[in-house]
Amino acid sequence: MNNSLIIALDFPEKRKVEEFLQEFGDEKLFLKVGMELFYAEGPDMVRYLKDKGHDVFLDMKLHDIPNTVKGGMKNLARLGADMVNVHAAGGREMMEAALEGLDAGVSAGAERPYCIAVTQLTSTSEEQMKREQLISVPLQDSVIHYAKVARTAGLDGVVCSAYEAGIIRSELGLDFLTVAPGIRPSGNVVGDQKRVATPKFAKDKGCSAIVVGRPITKAENPLESYLAIKNEWEGVLL
Numbered sequence: 001m002n003n004s005l006i007i008a009l010d011f012p013e014k015r016k017v018e019e020f021l022q023e024f025g026d027e028k029l030f031l032k033v034g035m036e037l038f039y040a041e042g043p044d045m046v047r048y049l050k051d052k053g054h055d056v057f058l059d060m061k062l063h064d065i066p067n068t069v070k071g072g073m074k075n076l077a078r079l080g081a082d083m084v085n086v087h088a089a090g091g092r093e094m095m096e097a098a099l100e101g102l103d104a105g106v107s108a109g110a111e112r113p114y115c116i117a118v119t120q121l122t123s124t125s126e127e128q129m130k131r132e133q134l135i136s137v138p139l140q141d142s143v144i145h146y147a148k149v150a151r152t153a154g155l156d157g158v159v160c161s162a163y164e165a166g167i168i169r170s171e172l173g174l175d176f177l178t179v180a181p182g183i184r185p186s187g188n189v190v191g192d193q194k195r196v197a198t199p200k201f202a203k204d205k206g207c208s209a210i211v212v213g214r215p216i217t218k219a220e221n222p223l224e225s226y227l228a229i230k231n232e233w234e235g236v237l238l
């Protein structure tokens with residue numbers, strides 16, 4: 001899990017995923033299945049990617065009452081994903097229920113997937129958080145607070161931006177995962193993201209993993225873009 005570059009497969013259908021993956025040959029990747037793809041293709045999409053030997057982050061961001069999340073996670077656990085997630089705003093009891101669901105659903109002998117919590121979305125700015133969520137503390141404090149609640153609930157880590165990863169590591173320990181989306185190589189289109197960082201910045205801050213979507217999937221040459229980001233993330237000097 002540590003040092004992973006996770007590609008966000010934000011595609012509308014399986015055919016587009018197949019076309020995209022063709023370029024990567026036999027390379028085993030860490031792939032993220034989010035709402036768009038899962039809502040179109042369902043659980044078979046996860047099984048398909050696992051059968052091909054890839055690691056899968058099933059990014060469903062569960063956020064509901066504890067009983068509903070427990071039931072949802074029980075079924076997600078059966079799909080064999082390596083990582084799943086919830087929104088930390090659902091609270092400690094909901095996150096504990098998520099873990100109970102995963103433990104109940106995971107196949108005999110299999111490992112429970114990592115379960116991490118979204119703190120503040122990387123598309124949220126501090127100004128927006130204060131205005132729309134009525135949270136008056138600095139955004140970093142809100143992220144750290146959610147990370148602490150997630151840790152207390154027994155979760156394995158959080159989704160945060162690269163800007164908060166360093167302080168989370170120092171306050172919550174190096175074994176607590178910090179998974180950072182909002183990654184943009186310098187000069188890349190920022191789009192709807194607000195707290196963006198380069199792969200090198202994320203590495204320097206000690207992120208456990210980065211999640212990269214459009215800078216790879218929308219690139220003119222996705223494989224080339226993937227390799228450039230991977231090299232920057234892994235600190236390879238060219």
Ligand SMILES: O=c1ccn([C@@H]2O[C@H](COP(=O)(O)O)[C@@H](O)[C@H]2O)c(=O)[nH]1
Nearest residue numbers: 008034120121122181182211212213214
């Ligand atoms: O705070 C969050 C949580 C999840 N995401 C997801 O990561 C990818 C990022 O895609 P880009 O195209 O690189 O912006 C996307 O699937 C989001 O759903 C996030 O961006 N921020």
